[in-house]
Amino acid sequence: MITVNAPYAVAVHEGNDFTANPPHTSIWGLLYAQVKQADGLDYRNILLNESEMKLKPKRKQDEIFSTFMQEAEERRAEDIRLNVRHPHKVDATAIMQDVMQQMTIEKHNDQSAFCVWSNKEVQEILELYGLPVDSSLSILCVEVFGQxxxxxxxxxxxxxxxxxxxxxxxxxxxxxxxxxxxxxxxxxxxxxxxxxIDPLNSHLGMHRILRTSPLTEVPFVCCTD
Structure with a gap:
């Protein structure tokens, strides 16, 4: 599975954050494959698919606490399985302190967006284009102004x-x-x-582009979904 995250641009005036909530811009993820050209001297980027990235919601206190508690319990279970002399303790009070710190961090983090491609989706697209299923992949994110x-x-x-x-x-x-x-x-x-809207395809030229990310390689992993 390929998961892409990208932050929205921050609107600042005289040191104050005026970014709209939700943002008035949209971010699009573009999935590319690197394919060797006919003469074999270089590679070309082939656009496989594009996806509008969704605004990543802020997590609530209960959700963060549940996640941290589960991680602590899993760590303790692993310590017990490995016969660790002093297994990790599950301390709800300490976990709540970590939760409050995490909430503060997330509160001040910039708004971000995400999108996902499953391994099956990527494989089907590559096969549709007649490309090897093990082709090198990369991601580009484009943020466009809203209308x-x-x-x-x-x-x-x-x-x-x-x-x-x-x-x-x-x-x-x-x-x-x-x-x-x-x-x-x-x-x-x-x-x-x-x-x-479809700013990078059928509506190309009708929306102003705010910024683009560098073309970023998708790291190879051995596990599949």
């Missing part, structure tokens, strides 16, 4: 923050402006369904 088509895409959590927007507008600009703003928002109506 803001409505108010919901322009303001984070628009439905939740609607009332606070009206209140802040009234406080800063007066009740008349706030009333007119409220009428304008009502015209927007319900949030429309998100339209699918």
């Amino acid at each position: 803001v088509n409505n108010t919901y895409e322009h303001i984070d959590d628009f439905a939740i923050n609607k009332s606070s927007l009206i209140k802040n507008t009234e406080k800063e600009f007066g009740s008349e402006v706030a009333l007119e703003y409220n009428r304008t928002i009502d015209v927007v109506g319900p949030q429309p369904p998100k339209r699918p």
Whole structure:
């Protein structure tokens, strides 16, 4: 299985983080195979597949605690199996301290996205292209700007923050402006369904590219799923 992770670009102004949540950009993972050209003198990169990477959700405290507890129990079981003189102790209090530290770390980490290709998917794609199933593979990530088509895409959590927007507008600009703003928002109506995009294929040239990663080799592993 090939798992790809990539961080979203961070929007900073005067030292402050203004990155939207969720980000207004999208990240796409591109899977390449390295194939020797006809004269055998060099290799060419053949695009096999592309996938829109999904926003990686922040883990909750219970989820992190469960993971850490399981790791501690597995470590203790392994110590007992190996007849270690002082097997690892499963201390819930100590684990909770580790959990709180991990939550702090993840809270301040940049938002990231991920995508996955199974070994079966990769093998089927290689066979479809008539390429050896043991071909060298590499990954490239491309982050593209989103296209803001409505108010919901322009303001984070628009439905939740609607009332606070009206209140802040009234406080800063007066009740008349706030009333007119409220009428304008009502015209927007319900949030429309998100339209699918294909910026690196059928929609190529219609979306601005923010940045790309280096082409990164997929490491060889002996295990398969």
